Amino acid sequence: xxxxxxxxxxxxxxxxxxxxxxxxxxxxxxxxxxxxxxxxxxxxxxxxxxxxxxxxxxxxxxxxxxxxxxxxxxxxxxxxxxxxxxxxxxxxxxxxxxxxxxxxxxxxxxxxxxxxxxxxxxxxxxxxxxxxxxxxxxxxxxxxxxxxxxxxxxxxxxxxxxxxxxxxxxxxxxxxxxxxxxxxxxxxxxxxxxxxxxxxxxxxxxxxxxxxxxxxxxxxxxxxxxxxxxxxxxxxxxxxxxxxxxxxxxxxxxxxxxxxxxxxxxxxxxxxxxxxxxxxxxxxxxxxxxxxxxxxxxxxxxxxxxxxxxxxxxxxxxxxxxxxxxxxxxxxxxxxxxxxxxxxxxxxx
Numbered sequence: 213x214x215x216x217x218x219x220x221x222x223x224x225x226x227x228x229x230x231x232x233x234x235x236x237x238x239x240x241x242x243x244x245x246x247x248x249x250x251x252x253x254x255x256x257x258x259x260x261x262x263x264x265x266x267x268x269x270x271x272x273x274x275x276x277x278x279x280x281x282x283x284x285x286x287x288x289x290x291x292x293x294x295x296x297x298x299x300x301x302x303x304x305x306x307x308x309x310x311x312x313x314x315x316x317x318x319x320x321x322x323x324x325x326x327x328x329x330x331x332x333x334x335x336x337x338x339x340x341x342x343x344x345x346x347x348x349x350x351x352x353x354x355x356x357x358x359x360x361x362x363x364x365x366x367x368x369x370x371x372x373x374x375x376x377x378x379x380x381x382x383x384x385x386x387x388x389x390x391x392x393x394x395x396x397x398x399x400x401x402x403x404x405x406x407x408x409x410x411x412x413x414x415x416x417x418x419x420x421x422x423x424x425x426x427x428x429x430x431x432x433x434x435x436x437x438x439x440x441x442x443x444x445x446x447x448x449x450x451x452x453x454x455x456x457x458x459x460x461x462x463x464x465x466x467x468x469x470x471x472x473x474x475x476x477x478x479x480x481x482x483x484x485x486x487x488x489x490x491x492x493x494x495x496x497x498x499x500x501x502x503x504x505x506x507x508x509x510x511x512x513x514x515x516x517x518x519x520x521x522x523x524x525x526x527x528x529x530x531x532x533x534x535x536x537x538x539x540x541x542x543x544x545x546x547x548x549x550x551x552x553x554x555x556x557x558x559x560x561x
Contacts, residue, residue: 217274218267225278228254232283245318248300248325251288252307255297262298272298288322299329303338316342323352331359340364348427357423366391367426370499371507372522373514378495383520386456386497392524394424394501401528407464410528411435411448428455438483447480458494459484462501469505469523471513481519495519501526 231250258275261267272294279289300307307313316339317325324345328338341364345355370390374383398420399405399413414421415434422429432450439445449462461480465473477498484496498521510523 216268217271218261218265220261220265221267221271221274224257224261225275228257228275228279229282232279232286244321245314247288248318248322249308251297251322252301252304254294255299255301256305258294258298259301296326296329300325303329303335312339316346320345321352324350324355327352327355327359331356337364354423361395361424363391366393366395370522370524371505371510371514372520373517374497374520374522377518377520382456382494386520386522389426389428389453389456390499390522390524391426394524394526396421396424396526396528398424399528405466405528407448407466410464410466414449425451428453429460430454432459438480438487440483445480445483447484450484453497456494456497457492459488459496460499461496462499464526465500465502467503469500469502469510469513471509473500473502474513474517474521474523477521478517478519481521498522499524 231253258272261271262269273291276289276291276294283289304313304317307317317328320342324342328341332338332341341355341359344350344358344363348354350358368388368390369392370387371392372387372390374386377383378386396410396414398417399410401409401413405413411434415431418431422431430452432452433447434449436447436450437444438447447461448464451460451462452458453460461477461484463473463477463480477500481496481498489496496519498519500521500523502523502525505523505525514521514523
């Protein structure tokens, strides 16, 4: 062991080894919370020795080598991961004492925790995203998508009349169910896309659309036919929400919000409640998605309306300038090129 390592390193290393052996014997190392507690303890001890005793960063590298040598079959003791353990302990100093932290952070995998540490600086946001991960069963990739899409900043922000058109707790749950804006960046459509183009694209990418809508939405159909007084009407998109226990009618508008849009959606909700809603279902809810909306105008339009309606904006991805279109390879061509790669080529990517 190098001479520059500080006094006390050897007994400390032996104590960590003993703790890992004990965890192995109890099989706790395979349980997520047990592993997180072990990682927190190691990270906390690294932090304390560096802060209180002035140990340098070379200690972490030496510890990684010693632990790998003693436990060659175990992963997770690289220098980088030990530094993550340090960051984990520093970010959650109350990890072993605070129940709310244990119930959120302690229940999600280590990879999810690393994502929270690297993507978010605010402790309260980390806790909220950890809680949402448990509630919705998000994978690491889905969690990354939700953080990058600013889910918590958008959730519950739609303009609505739920407070006066629905009773609690239905009104609060409905408000938190809607967002503003909705991000349809997976569609790759131009800003000038027509309503029907957007509808069809959303149904082609229904799994991503449902992910953006949030937990509880079940897809019913597109251009759902209704007959009222002998006339035909078609709902842009129809969903059923499993938690709210009601139909949700989604209407798309490619332009600015206009007050008359509320009247049209109000009519659709009355028709759905009359023809499709069962006795067990709650009143149907309308969601009007517009390219843009004036918040004050939307609030005035909804103020005296009896039907529960929310108004939100949607955003499409930024499309390529026209002069670049046709000069880049198509998705199909890229897929063909990837499929033609050999295994050795793939390993080098």
